[in-house]
Amino acid sequence: MKIFKSKNDGSTAFAAIAALTALSLATLFTSKIASNNNQEVSRAEMANHRLTANEAVLNATSRFKAMMSNRKTADGQYLPIFYASNYYDPYWKIQLVGAEPKNSKTNSGTSIQLNVSDFNKKDLKEANSVMAGNSSTTDVALKLTQLKLLQTNFKGSLAESVDVEVDSMEKVDGVDQRVHLRARVPVGVPQPSGPVLEISPAGANNFRSDLTSIPPGLYDLRVRGTGVIFNADIMLGSAKLGTVGGYEGDNISHKANNYLAKNEIIGTLKGIDLGKAAGADGAEDPEGDGATCTYISASKTVSLSTIIYGPDTKTSVASAPIQLNVGSAAASTEPMDYTNHCQKECPFLGPQDHTQWDNGILNAHMITNGFGDTSSAFIRDVDAKKFKVPGDRKLCLNFEISAQLALQADGKMPADFWELGGGTDRLQFADYFVYDMKTCKRKHLFKRGPCGCFADDTQITLGDAVTQKAISSLTYEDTVWNPLLKQAFGIRRITRGPEKVPMIKITADGKTVSVTGKHPFPTKEGNKTAFSLNVGDSIRSASGDWVEIERIDIEAKKNSAKDPVVWNIELDAPNENEEAHHVLANGVVTGDYFIQVKLEQTH
Known part of the structure; x- marks a missing residue:
């Protein structure tokens, strides 16, 4: 038996196959669109989550930065709400000035619970303004955010920023989600204040800042200051005597390392000879008092001050200068041995007893020495005591002016002491000089005669x-x-x-x-x-x-x-x-x- 198919039957089968193919393609296309839509939704959700997270970070860090910024108090100090207990520690521990802000607290100094503004998306521009320090936090809804300090970032001794970790619960599409992000917060430069310079005899630890006059010797100079200080210069006039504070190895040991530090010791410059530094000993000739004909030790008024520097080493504050009178090197009143000191410059003539005298010795010396500097027992025992010359100075008498006056009056140089006087007051023109018996340095004692002009x-x-x-x-x-x-x-x-x-x-x-x-x-x-x-x-x-x-x-x-x-x-x-x-x-x-x-x- 044969079976036959008509032409119409083949056409119908083809159409069915085409329809099935179209349906499959349509289904695949629809699935692809749905998948793409799902991905876009996921990306949007992620972006919204990131935006929400960024809002949380901005809110927390702007609030933290504002509370770390300097505020000038009534007594002139610059204090933030939060401050580091040791500014120079790379791992800060936060302390509070006064009472904790409402709904804010610190945990072990490294974790802070902040009451921050709950900005919505349209407030981000204002939040950025707060972060930049151009405005304060706005009066909006508040929420609690956990902020953890990680490390402080230094450039030299200056803390430029601090790394923090923000942990906050945020609502995303009505669902609470945890935000856990890190941020870097810039830190302002502390302002030091209250520099004080103190002086003590070396090793005595008896420091004072109200001295106006000191005897010669070695002194310790100590600097105090308030607030965060890096180091300090000690100045003599415009010259720097030395620097105290700063790093000792890898650390800063002084206690002026936080905003509440007050009148802390920065450091001490030890064993300074202020007389030598000021040039008082030997810098100027000693003078005779014209009214009393007495020796006056050379002295000099100097200006001592200190300059304290903040951690940026640029911000500085100078103390009021101390005007200090520094005396010259002191000496005992008992004279040293005149016969064994500075003999070449000023020979000691005659016996040791000033009541015994041989004019022949003086006459011979004058002829050979040209009436220059001489000394004797009488000068040592009588004149030096009368003029109150210190024991380490050798008093000498010089007759050169008297000899010149004799030459002008008589037409010749005098041959002896009596011709030098010539029966007149020419001997009164003699000059007194003193020699430092350690260095044999000569200084004129009485200027232009005893005094005046x-x-x-x-x-x-x-x-x-x-x-x-x-x-x-x-x-x-x-x-x-x-x-x-x-x-x-x-x-x-x-x-x-x-x-x-x-x-x-x-x-x-x-x-x-x-x-x-x-x-x-x-x-x-x-x-x-x-x-x-x-x-x-x-x-x-x-x-x-x-x-x-x-x-x-x-x-x-x-x-x-x-x-x-x-x-x-x-x-x-x-x-x-x-x-x-x-x-x-x-x-x-x-x-x-x-x-x-x-x-x-x-x-």
Whole structure:
């Protein structure tokens, strides 16, 4: 039997197969779309979760940063709410200033529970503003967030940021989810304050900050400060004596390491010789008191201060300077052995007993030594005690000025002590010097005779270049005319005292001025003392012109129970300019006290 299929039957089967194929493809396409939609939904959920997590981090870190920022308190301190118990520890432990903020607390110093703002998405811009420190937290809903400190990131000694871990429960599509992320929070620079410099004799641990005068010796200098401090410089004027604080190895040991540190010790500079550092011992000649003819130890007023630095080593605060008078090296009042010290510079002549004396020894020495520095038992036992010269200084007498006066008066150098005196008061022009018996360094004791320079009635031209005033009537409010620079200067110093020796009268261009033997005058060869001038030498007149000296006379000593008082002044002018230190006295140009001292030092 045959079986036949019609044409229509084949067409129907093909159509069925095509339909099934189309249906399968459609089903596959629909499944793919659904899968893609599910992935997009998942990505959106993840993005929403990340956004929520970022909000939590921003909220917590901005709140933390705000509470770590400096706030200036009523007493001038800069304090945050949270602060590190040791700023320089790489693993901070947080402390609180005062009471804990509401719903915020610390656990063991490394974990903080913060009451933070619950920003929604539209508040992110404001949250970023808070994070940048440009605004404060907003008045929105609050939630608790756990923040854990991980480590502090330092650049040198400065903490630039702190790494934290934020742990918070956040709602995502109505479902509570835990957010657990890390962030890096920038940290502000602490502001140090309250620098104090204290002084104590070395090793005595008796520190004070109110001293105004100290004897020579070694001293310890200690610095205190408030707040977070890295180190401190100790200054002598504008020069740095040394630095205290800072790193000792890998650590900072001082306690000025947190915001609540108050008046903590930063460090101590030990064993400083302030006299030597200030240049007081040997920097200036000792002077004789013109009124009492006594030795005055050289001393110097110095300015001591400290500068404390914050951890960035740039933020600094300086203390008020301490004006301190530092004396020169002290010595016993009992004299050292004059015969075995500085014999080459100042020979000790005669016997040890000052009541015994042989003039032949002095005469022989004068002829061979040119009337230079000498000492004797009388100078040691009588003069040195009368002048209160310290025991480590050798007092010597110099007759060179007396010899020059004898040469001018007699036309020849004296052959012995008696010719040196010549029956006049020439011996009173002798100079006293002292030698440091350790170094044999020579210093002039009494300047220009025992004291002074001008006679008390000498007329000084004032700053208007016209008015004259007796030197004895000058005050520190006056100004004085400088004839070389044609300008006025104030007065830095006025000296006075009794004069025991005759004055020298210098006459030029019809003007006469009476001065002591060492008073300086400008000449064509430079500054010269009065006793070294000669008739015919040129000095300057009031107009500034060179005029020849017409006469030089030694005034007769007046018979009086009291020695006449003589005066001198020093202009308040630049020390580097010698021309600035000249005055017009009785119409004659002379140097002031500064020129006089400098001329002596030169010679």
